[in-house]
């Protein structure tokens with residue numbers, strides 16, 4: 001199985017340090033966050049990892065260049081997460097399923113990717129989306145799913161608490177059928193003028209069953225200083 005780690009974003013929420021240090025390379029103790037994410041992918045069974053980087057992020061290539069399981073693809077322009085994943089299409093190939101792990105999302109306490117892989121083995125279908133329960137008053141910050149049993153039937157970007165179909169948010173880990181690349185190739189720009197992965201997944205789940213997996217670990221979004229501090233704290237408590 002292959003895994004794609006998009007790590008080409010601008011990191012504006014973590015400026016000014018991200019002018020020289022990619023947010024994905026911020027240290028969590030002695031290791032950069034990205035190394036922990038690579039470890040999670042390998043633990044879940046990924047034997048080849050495609051890292052999507054941008055020109056300003058050569059530090060990532062330098063750090064991982066001796067790892068034979070990792071290859072790099074360049075996202076020339078930061079046109080969104082969906083566009084970043086699409087850059088890995090040739091490296092992933094057209095068959096089977098692949099993992100996507102956001103390069104700025106750590107999951108503490110459990111291997112979210114392994115839980116997605118296990119759910120896919122049990123349920124089949126065209127993919128499994130990692131989910132996290134969020135407080136009802138905060139749903140407007142996330143992509144929220146509508147479920148029917150284990151199956152996701154719709155996704156809504158940043159709904160109001162009144163209109164949200166659930167309190168389950170899309171949370172940085174995906175196991176997707178390579179058919180999603182076909183959707184991404186024809187995906188029109190969505191929110192913020194970016195090519196959104198969730199828009200392509202919505203088209204995928206309209207055609208084929210896609211499951212949701214509320215994984216057991218706690219997600220930390222290290223793309224913001226607050227999430228980064230939480231990740232450090234969680235690590236400190238486990239030491």
Ligand code: UTP
Nearest residue numbers: 006007008009010011012013078080084103104
């Ligand atoms: P974010 O949504 O956090 O976007 O990306 P960002 O642009 O990096 O961050 P801000 O909003 O400017 O602070 C989630 C993940 O997807 C990658 C990022 O590197 C991050 O790991 N990404 C995002 C890309 O690889 N390419 C993109 O065009 C956008």
